[in-house]
Amino acid sequence: MQEEQRARQWFIALWVAATVIKVVIAARLPLFVDEAFYWQEGRHLAAAYSDLPGLTAWLTRLGTVVGGDHVLALRAPFLLLAALLPWLVARGTAHWFGAAAGWQAGTLTVLMPLSGTLGLLALPDVPMAVAAVLCADAGARLLREADAMSAAELALGLVIGGLSHYRFIGVIGVGLLALLWLPEGRRLLRDARVWVALACGVAAWAPLLAWNLEYADAGLRFQLLDRHPWAFHGDGARFLLVQAAMATPLLFWAMLVASVRGLRGGGPSLPQWRYFALLGAVSTFGFFVLGFFADDERVSFHWPLPGYLALLMAVPLLLREWPSAWRKATWGLAGIGAVLMLGYYLAVSVPGLRAQLAGDKYYPSNFAGWNELAEEVRKARERLPAGTTLLADNFKTGAELGFALGDADIPVLDHPLNHKHGRAPQLQLWKLQHDGQRSAPALLVVGATDVKFSALLAHYQALCRMVGPLPPPQVVNIDHGARRFLLFALPAQRAEGECTTPVVANIDAPEVGARVPKRFTVSGWAVKDVAGVRRVEVTLNGRVVSQAQDAGANEWLGGFLKDGSRDPRMPRVQFKAEVDASAFPAGRHWLGLRITGGDGSEEEWAEQPVVLE
Structure with missing residues (x-):
């Protein structure tokens, strides 16, 4: 007993x-x-x-x-x-x-x-x-x-x-x-x-x-x-x-x-x-x-x-x-x-703690960023003409935005994720799979981090084929860019001509989480179809600390990026920058890039943690 x-x-x-x-x-x-x-x-x-x-x-x-x-x-x-x-x-x-x-x-x-x-x-x-x-x-x-x-x-x-x-x-x-x-x-x-x-x-x-x-x-x-x-x-x-x-x-x-x-x-x-x-x-x-x-x-x-x-x-x-x-x-x-x-x-439920996992392989991406994205979408729609439709690039974005905005009928483009997770037949049945054609302005929401990095440029090129030339995007970086969304304000009529894609970039060195001295070198690459890249600036905690210089060709990149890049500078897209971080205290900081395209557009790339010694 x-x-x-x-x-x-x-x-x-x-x-x-x-x-x-x-x-x-x-x-x-x-x-x-x-x-x-x-x-x-x-x-x-x-x-x-x-x-x-x-x-x-x-x-x-x-x-x-x-x-x-x-x-x-x-x-x-x-x-x-x-x-x-x-x-x-x-x-x-x-x-x-x-x-x-x-x-x-x-x-x-x-x-x-x-x-x-x-x-x-x-x-x-x-x-x-x-x-x-x-x-x-x-x-x-x-x-x-x-x-x-x-x-x-x-x-x-x-x-x-x-x-x-x-x-x-x-x-x-x-x-x-x-x-x-x-x-x-x-x-x-x-x-x-x-x-x-x-x-x-x-x-x-x-x-x-x-x-x-x-x-x-x-x-x-x-x-x-x-x-x-x-x-x-x-x-x-x-x-x-x-x-x-x-x-x-x-x-x-x-x-x-x-x-x-x-x-x-x-x-x-x-x-x-x-x-x-x-x-x-x-x-x-x-x-x-x-x-x-x-x-x-x-x-x-x-x-x-x-x-x-x-x-x-x-x-x-x-x-x-x-x-x-x-x-x-x-x-x-x-x-x-x-x-x-x-x-x-x-x-995961506490935004501040979740943000600390950014850059880590255990970052809970499927939980993160949806409320922040919904708020940015609301603001963007207020600036756009009446009658602008909302369009998502995959079922994840469409469903999460639908819940946040109270709209269960957000159309979705054909996307590999829809098929990978078995949701494409259901979207077709609901008549929510969108072919990219339109007769009214549209706000296209793209989950850049929902695609394997090596296939990201190819995904942008596929978007161009579906919806036509892309205007410069509004970038929504959440948790230092661990979750990254792009908002495109598409005109009512599909435009013709070449399509300028968003930037795809990478910091090769230092590595994520690396310990670095107060003076260190940043190297990497950045590409942008059609327009190319005009300027790369290195940021630390969002503040510009250096402007990168041309570091020559990157022959390996052509094979890494699926379907290749139409950047006019290819393969000369490598950059290098010397960073003086003596004004920053020792400890963990966020290293990022601010990239200006040849068309004048500016994009904040995802940040990664480094530890200043």
């Missing part, structure tokens, strides 16, 4: 603290790009969409209908589901292994970073996790005795999962394999009530299947074929390290041990324990193998989460076999992991 009471007190205290912290962060955290697109889908209600079944979009619409167009309102349904998840895990575990084990499993769900941060973002993983736990719990109950209530719980889980994500097919497959593995499971599959539950689950996929039948399997092709190379690559080897970090090392080891025992038939004699272990084992090892062949460019560390939730139901019994010191270390590391992950999201 003392163990149970202590476990319950810890669970409730940590659950309340984590829930309050997540609500505070969710109210401040800028909208992630996928969330913005789900909001846009929610503004175009449908049974299914090109990238997902309908539930995520429906939940975002519910949140904003009740609470208005605020990030917290949009995320509120997901926060509620995420808050329910630890209770479901605790309930399912307690039914078989005792109340103390149940509270411990619920606490692990709160602390494990992958599950503990659910709900901060309005993503389909939240309802899918709830669905996975419902199905796992229902399956365990059905192993004991097939009854209508357990079959109804299974049906509910299957319906929620089927309306959440294509990936839930994997959860269903893992569950069926686990049942077939166990003698009790094979007997269970002969019960009519189980098949009724499965039929309800199959019916939940009907809207998605109908969408794919109507639109030539565009969604299925993207999820199963287009986004995956389906060729061996070595990045899958990172799986264990990434998962150990995201689940915390000792807890991940405990789940692996439970998985192996489940496969070997070891562990407690209860078939439910082995059932939970098998669910996690098949899922974890399956994703490990899949990682060597599937998409490795986008975030996928959260894919094994449904399997981990099943393993968390089995782990408390395993931990009782460990020495006290190892148990305490497991709980301690899980707590540290939860604090670090919540701390990361808190840092």
